[in-house]
Amino acid sequence: MSDGTMDRVAKATPRRVARKIRGLSDRAIAWIFVAPTIFLLLAINIFPLIWTIQLSFTNYRANRIGREVKNIGFRNYERILTDSDIWLNMQATAHFLFWTIFFQVLIGFTLAYLINKNFRGSPFWTTVIVLPMMLSPAVVGNFWKFLYQPQIGLFNYIVSFFTGKDPSSFEMLGQVNLAPWSIVIVDTWMWTPFVMLICLAGLRSIPDYIYEAAEIDRASKLRQFFTITIPMVLPFLMLAVLFRGIENFKMFDLVVQLTGGGPGSTTELTSINLKREAFEKWRTGYASAYAIILFVTVFGLASIYVKALNKVKER
Amino acid sequence: MKTKRTAAIVAALTASVSLPSLAAAEDLTLCWAAWDPANALVELSKEFEAQSGHTMNFEFVPWPNFADRMLNELNSGGKLCDLLIGDSQWIGGGAENGHYVKLNDFFDAEGISMDDFAPATVYAYSTWPKGTPNYYALPAMGDANGWFYRADWFADPEIQAAYKEATGEDLREPQSQKELLQIAQFFQGREIDGKTVYGAAIFTERGSEGITMGVTSALYPWGFKYENTPGSYDMEGAVNSPEAVEALEFYKEFYETATPPGYTNSYMGESLDAFKSGQVAMAMNWFAFFPGLYADPATGGDKIDFFVNPPQNQAASTLGGQGISVVAYSDKQDAALEYIKWFAQPDVQAKWWELGGYSAHNSVLQDPGFVDSQPFAGDFLEAMDAVQDFWQEPAYAELLLAMQKRIHDYVVADQGTAQEALDKLIEDWTETFEDEGKL
Numbered sequence: 001m002s003d004g005t006m007d008r009v010a011k012a013t014p015r016r017v018a019r020k021i022r023g024l025s026d027r028a029i030a031w032i033f034v035a036p037t038i039f040l041l042l043a044i045n046i047f048p049l050i051w052t053i054q055l056s057f058t059n060y061r062a063n064r065i066g067r068e069v070k071n072i073g074f075r076n077y078e079r080i081l082t083d084s085d086i087w088l089n090m091q092a093t094a095h096f097l098f099w100t101i102f103f104q105v106l107i108g109f110t111l112a113y114l115i116n117k118n119f120r121g122s123p124f125w126t127t128v129i130v131l132p133m134m135l136s137p138a139v140v141g142n143f144w145k146f147l148y149q150p151q152i153g154l155f156n157y158i159v160s161f162f163t164g165k166d167p168s169s170f171e172m173l174g175q176v177n178l179a180p181w182s183i184v185i186v187d188t189w190m191w192t193p194f195v196m197l198i199c200l201a202g203l204r205s206i207p208d209y210i211y212e213a214a215e216i217d218r219a220s221k222l223r224q225f226f227t228i229t230i231p232m233v234l235p236f237l238m239l240a241v242l243f244r245g246i247e248n249f250k251m252f253d254l255v256v257q258l259t260g261g262g263p264g265s266t267t268e269l270t271s272i273n274l275k276r277e278a279f280e281k282w283r284t285g286y287a288s289a290y291a292i293i294l295f296v297t298v299f300g301l302a303s304i305y306v307k308a309l310n311k312v313k314e315r
Numbered sequence: 316m317k318t319k320r321t322a323a324i325v326a327a328l329t330a331s332v333s334l335p336s337l338a339a340a341e342d343l344t345l346c347w348a349a350w351d352p353a354n355a356l357v358e359l360s361k362e363f364e365a366q367s368g369h370t371m372n373f374e375f376v377p378w379p380n381f382a383d384r385m386l387n388e389l390n391s392g393g394k395l396c397d398l399l400i401g402d403s404q405w406i407g408g409g410a411e412n413g414h415y416v417k418l419n420d421f422f423d424a425e426g427i428s429m430d431d432f433a434p435a436t437v438y439a440y441s442t443w444p445k446g447t448p449n450y451y452a453l454p455a456m457g458d459a460n461g462w463f464y465r466a467d468w469f470a471d472p473e474i475q476a477a478y479k480e481a482t483g484e485d486l487r488e489p490q491s492q493k494e495l496l497q498i499a500q501f502f503q504g505r506e507i508d509g510k511t512v513y514g515a516a517i518f519t520e521r522g523s524e525g526i527t528m529g530v531t532s533a534l535y536p537w538g539f540k541y542e543n544t545p546g547s548y549d550m551e552g553a554v555n556s557p558e559a560v561e562a563l564e565f566y567k568e569f570y571e572t573a574t575p576p577g578y579t580n581s582y583m584g585e586s587l588d589a590f591k592s593g594q595v596a597m598a599m600n601w602f603a604f605f606p607g608l609y610a611d612p613a614t615g616g617d618k619i620d621f622f623v624n625p626p627q628n629q630a631a632s633t634l635g636g637q638g639i640s641v642v643a644y645s646d647k648q649d650a651a652l653e654y655i656k657w658f659a660q661p662d663v664q665a666k667w668w669e670l671g672g673y674s675a676h677n678s679v680l681q682d683p684g685f686v687d688s689q690p691f692a693g694d695f696l697e698a699m700d701a702v703q704d705f706w707q708e709p710a711y712a713e714l715l716l717a718m719q720k721r722i723h724d725y726v727v728a729d730q731g732t733a734q735e736a737l738d739k740l741i742e743d744w745t746e747t748f749e750d751e752g753k754l
Contacts, residue, residue: 059750062390063386063390063408063412064412064709065412066412066413085720149577150576150577151575151576151577168576168577171576171577171579173577173579173580174577174578174579174580174727176728176729176730256522259580260520260521260522260580261521261522262521262579262580262723262727262728263521263579263580263723263727263728264521264720264723264724264725264727264728264729264730265720265723265724265728266728276716279383279387280383280712280716281712281713281716282390282712282713283713283750
């Protein structure tokens with residue numbers, strides 16, 4: 001701010017206020033500025049978290065207002081952790097998480113590497129590739145449902161074209177062995193562009209002179225790739241994995257649209273199961289304990305991961 | 316000039332006379348599911364608007380979201396709905412959680428007698444605790460799960476001959492669940508008019524109530540019971556009886572051998588689509604849709620006919636339908652009660668049936684002309700004589716979701732055996748009733 005502006009602000013400040021502020025330390029003024037944010041943070045994040053923790057030790061149900069709320073200790077946690085169905089949900093989530101990230105990183109990085117070659121029309125292809133990411137998950141879920149339709153779906157016809165199998169002989173969304181892969185395919189289709197963009201940013205941040213020096217040292221292209229490209233893109237890649245990991249751990253909308261958690265409970269990810277417990281069965285205390293377990297899991301894994309990411313950055 | 320003055324005086328007098336009623340006029344909101352009968356109710360309610368001066372607004376929610384949306388509304392004490400046509404299973408929660416106004420005093424004061432309505436509907440839609448004279452709703456829409464089929468295919472001599480050759484029996488409306496499956500299997504994958512068709516559309520939906528409503532249409536005819544003794548919550552040997560296991564295995568076989576490909580998550584809409592597109596020979600669905608199906612220009616009229624859910628060890632149909640309740644959080648309860656009073660009148664009930672709604676009023680059902688009034692009217696009466704409903708407990712949503720999971724896991728995802736599915740269901744329900752303090 002220029003001196004002139006400062007003067008104008010000082011003059012515009014009412015005397016009573018100016019007198020009060022004059023007596024405050026820089027630290028106090030800093031607190032005044034930060035206080036509204038801290039208050040909001042406490043109200044929106046910290047208070048609900050503490051309340052959820054408290055509810056997780058009770059038999060509270062949000063749809064039974066007048067009912068006595070009993071403290072039941074760790075009973076909810078015990079029930080959840082010993083429930084084999086919940087472990088199956090965790091397993092389904094882990095499958096989804098692992099394979100979506102694996103394919104998105106693999107394809108995303110490959111696409112970024114190709115786009116980075118700056119061939120003719122690469123900006124156009126970049127735009128085309130990022131289109132799926134811009135669509136609403138509800139829309140994506142619905143049209144992939146049609147694509148997977150065994151009688152009229154394009155996906156089955158494409159598979160049939162290459163394999164010679166009857167298109168209506170398999171059901172991507174209805175068969176236990178195929179449904180988990182069907183949601184992996186759709187999520188990969190939708191979110192690979194996101195990973196690609198982050199990788200592209202990483203690739204474009206590598207200065208050309210490093211490659212030029214490597215050329216002078218007569219390093220092969222393969223060696224350049226493994227000793228320059230990969231290490232320098234790695235922090236970006238790890239960041240993309242972190243974002244996608246957190247996002248997919250709480251995946252809900254896309255899978256609900258596609259399979260609704262079925263067939264049976266094959267694609268019932270933890271977030272879908274949690275929603276059913278909390279807002280369909282109204283077992284609020286139980287669902288709170290469930291949410292806390294998921295929170296601790298994500299928080300713990302993310303903390304370890306961020307530490308690893310920082311180490312990679314420091315290298 | 317004189318004429319003008321006279322007109323002004325008349326207008327002023329008219330206004331002064333009608334003002335009190337205008338002052339009492341309310342904007343009422345009636346909440347229900349978005350389906351064919353809801354449109355009929357809008358039409359019917361115009362008469363109420365004209366008579367009472369109240370304005371009717373409607374909040375219709377598609378079936379898959381209806382329970383979620385409305386139960387959230389009730390649980391949060393919302394004032395959106397003054398009147399609610401809620402599902403029969405909600406009556407326990409509606410009464411015990413104080414969402415619905417108890418109607419006994421109102422019925423007594425207005426001379427509305429529950430004896431004027433079909434007993435099965437009063438029991439299912441109005442009373443809580445079950446069977447006691449404590450009324451929280453007026454039976455509004457009788458309904459049950461029934462069947463419809465391609466009458467033109469069934470009447471085709473070539474198809475009849477092929478069926479006779481394949482099974483040694485005549486092709487007719489099925490008289491048992493097993494015959495139903497046999498016919499569905501006969502049509503499965505058959506070429507008709509150059510098109511591959513399939514046996515039947517049944518309910519397999521996972522998210523809300525679909526597969527439970529479908530499978531109970533097999534369980535009840537086999538003799539499935541929720542409890543050994545009503546009110547005891549003693550489920551061992553009832554829920555997982557040999558008959559129940561056999562019925563569940565039957566439903567799985569039906570799903571695997573007689574439904575269209577990709578039919579893994581299907582409910583009312585999918586059943587209607589499959590039939591109207593000429594994909595299936597038969598389909599299960601609620602009677603509420605039958606007027607619309609009969610009127611369909613492509614597959615209705617002579618091409619369609621209807622039958623009640625076939626018996627096996629006994630005659631039984633899955634109950635649908637709803638009662639109309641006054642929401643306890645409404646600020647316009649008097650006007651809402653006025654609507655119920657109007658709706659309970661025999662002539663309004665007759666018009667309700669005429670427009671496509673399913674009246675539960677005895678004056679309509681026992682009318683000598685009722686059976687012939689629609690091609691499905693007789694089947695409806697037969698179905699309503701043997702309806703059974705799901706738990707109507709306050710914890711019904713939890714009980715329903717447990718059944719949805721266990722049945723879908725077994726029937727569609729092919730996990731475990733029928734016996735295991737029903738055993739696990741008892742475990743889930745036992746846990747719920749323990750939490751409820753009922754066990």
